[in-house]
Amino acid sequence: MSNVSIKAEAAPRPRSGTSNRAIVGWVLHNVVWIWLAILVVFFGLFNSFFFTVFNFQNIMVQATVLGMLATAVALPLLVAEIDLSIPANLGFSSAVGALAVTDYGAPWWLGALFGIAVATAIGFFNGLCITRLRMVSLIQTLSMMIILQGALLALTQGKTITSLPEGYTWIGQATIDGWPIMPLVFVVALIFMAVLLRRTVLGRSIYAVGGNAAAANSAGIRVDRTKIVAFTIAGFLAGIGGFLLASWQMAITSNQGSSFLLYAIAAPIIGGVSVFGGRGNVVGVFGGVMLLTVIQVGLAIIAVPSFYVGMIGGVMIFIAVAIDAIRVRYFQ
Amino acid sequence: MQHMTVGNAGTADADILRIANLTKTYGRFSALKSVSLSVRRGSIHGLLGENGAGKSTLVGMISGQRQPTSGTITLNGIEVQGHDVKEMEKAGVFLVTQEPMIIDHMSVAENLLLGIWPRKGWLIDWKRLRRDAARMLQDTDIDPGQRAGTLDAVARRKLNILRAMFSGGRVVILDEPTASLDVEARQQLFAFMRRLKAEGVTFIFISHYNDEILEICDAVSVLRDGELAGGSDDVGEMTSDMLSELVLGRGLSLFQRQRRTFGADEAAIVVEGVRARNVAVDAFRIHPGEIVGFAGLPGAGAKEFARCLFGLVHAKDGTMRLEPNSPAVKLPGHPFEAYRRGIAFLSDDRRKDGLVGHLSIGANMSLSSLPALSRRGFVDVEAEREIISRYFAGMGVKAPNPEVAIDTLSGGNQQKVCLGRVLATEPKLLILDEPTRGIDVGVKQDVHRIIDELSGQGVAVIVVTTDSDEMIRLVDRVCVFSAGSIVGELTGEAISKDRLRQISG
Structure with missing residues (x-):
């Protein structure tokens, strides 16, 4: 094709202090991991129990449910929407599935699948509302969250569902050589998401839609469909998370999942998923989840009086977000 | 000099x-x-x-x-x-x-005095603000009370x-x-x-x-x-x-296309009975290898009709036939369908709906061809890389490599990437809305040559442009739009600056 010599047009970058910049850039890009390492050392120095295998297993188990939720939350964020109903979906769908088992005599696996199907359907419905009805996702999913929380309370009549059959609680309790198997589900979910986002047309479409929906549309991407699928997969992941949480705790309380809300949204954002859409990856989400889990577990282990745990945890998250904000400005 | x-x-x-x-x-x-x-x-x-x-x-x-x-x-x-x-x-x-x-939701007067509001102590002196603004605007047709967004x-x-x-x-x-x-x-x-x-x-x-x-x-x-x-x-x-x-810094050889003519009996893409908002086109034909320019005042329907053909503007009615013997089908309902039929479109506003800013050059270039580059939903990474490097080199994008974010490029280079994106779909019908607006004269020549080459490969090209120079140098035929319809055609010598100036007022 044509080969007219045009003078270099790409804006040249300042060259001075390249190596310094590179180091600072690397630090800022990996700030979640560095911060995580610092905290691990810090907690470990306070209480050497933190470095035990048992504690590592504990952290992985604790991270699993939050991880499923954070991965789910990341999807609507990537298409420049938000789904606040995901933790409530987790609680409600697991209760529906468990009740099918305990009250209607369904086999445990059918109950679990039913719960996941309900969660997926709720995600799909959210997607429909946001695309076809053009509802604002922040408010639509907020109302869905309130509805689901209320429905869970109504369904359980305020009581805790226990007496879950052994099959249902197996995955949350089983160990191999003392290693719990539940975190494997989280690992599989992360790999699934990584492949989805990097290797599939859907994943590329998600990034394009989140980056510039109008451009994606005129590039031939079905924007509405992409958003609906993102919400649906988010619901699916929340459903699995719900099953895991119930299986692990061997109980479903009347406000199951609610306490996860803020952490589930904070984790992907700390991990670099942009609230404006189009930016973020699975490794970052994983880092955000690990950071929050380490903070929670660590504060418990070094025996910070429980009155202070919330506040100190909040400050640590604040620092992580502040550093991230600096990172964004630095690379502008 | x-x-x-x-x-x-x-x-x-x-x-x-x-x-x-x-x-x-x-x-x-x-x-x-x-x-x-x-x-x-x-x-x-x-x-x-x-x-x-x-x-x-x-x-x-x-x-x-x-x-x-x-x-x-x-x-x-x-x-x-x-x-x-x-x-x-x-x-x-x-x-x-x-x-x-x-600020769109504020009035013109407020915008005019934004940050320098006349004050009465702690409060804004609204009366003076409106008076000052009205005086400033007296010779324009802008109403100070109007919402700026309008x-x-x-x-x-x-x-x-x-x-x-x-x-x-x-x-x-x-x-x-x-x-x-x-x-x-x-x-x-x-x-x-x-x-x-x-x-x-x-x-x-x-x-x-x-x-x-x-x-x-x-x-x-x-x-x-x-x-x-x-x-x-x-x-x-x-x-x-x-x-x-x-x-x-050198003499510029301006691109000039050797105009081609096409017989009425030759195979053509036929569009009929298109009705949409501000569009009423009864019949339009374009031959493979032909470059047709759309001219007309803003709102006359040229842009709107072009978008109907691509499914960006919803058409109430209208059919198209891409091959001579195929049945006439409805106009595409969505760009996705348009691309599947071999129709590609490049917007006049690349920032708004041409590119995804923070994605890389490569990701932008392959965006419209992903369905063709994938199997059961999985992108064939090798095929994608091949397409990207082909168009990255072919378009002559000035950047170190295709991994660079498209945001960092100049307007002309961004336009080349956008053009690469639509060309990578190997369209039969290519619709370009103001393909060289806001890019400098050297890149403009490149773009014109690329379009000419495409027509040589049998691609039918529609160019919507208000640039009369571009129209004269690039197209075989001009369709003149008015009130949503095609009201006339120019060919050969009739495509001149004077005629085009008459048309666009």
């Missing part, structure tokens, strides 16, 4: 702004190398050059946004110290950027210029003010500038277009690679070719 002699022409007083040996370096890179020029009081001074030639750097320093590495700026005979935007605005120098900074593009530009003047602006720098304005709006803007000039305002006018410089400017300076390539204190003695030569 004479160099800048403005400074010698008159007394010091005649020059409102003098720049001497202005240099700006970033590390080892010099964005501007010892540029000297003078701007006469009450003149319109054109600033011309390719992307990256140093225009933005220069006006950035004049407006106080950037610090010069060395050299001096003298305003009204006083050397500028400190280089601060607020100080320069106080001194009367304002930069009006391409993107009008206007203004059209040219009114928004005017509003920004007025705002600068209201704040005491005496030297107003306009950074590509005509980008995304149609012919009529451009003329309105020019008339407005001439009026303000008569009142003593000095303009520095940045443009990519030679004809605009020749039409509105009194003097012109051309930058190339950060240096002053030349210019004149009397634009009257310049020609378009002379300007192009200065811009590029």
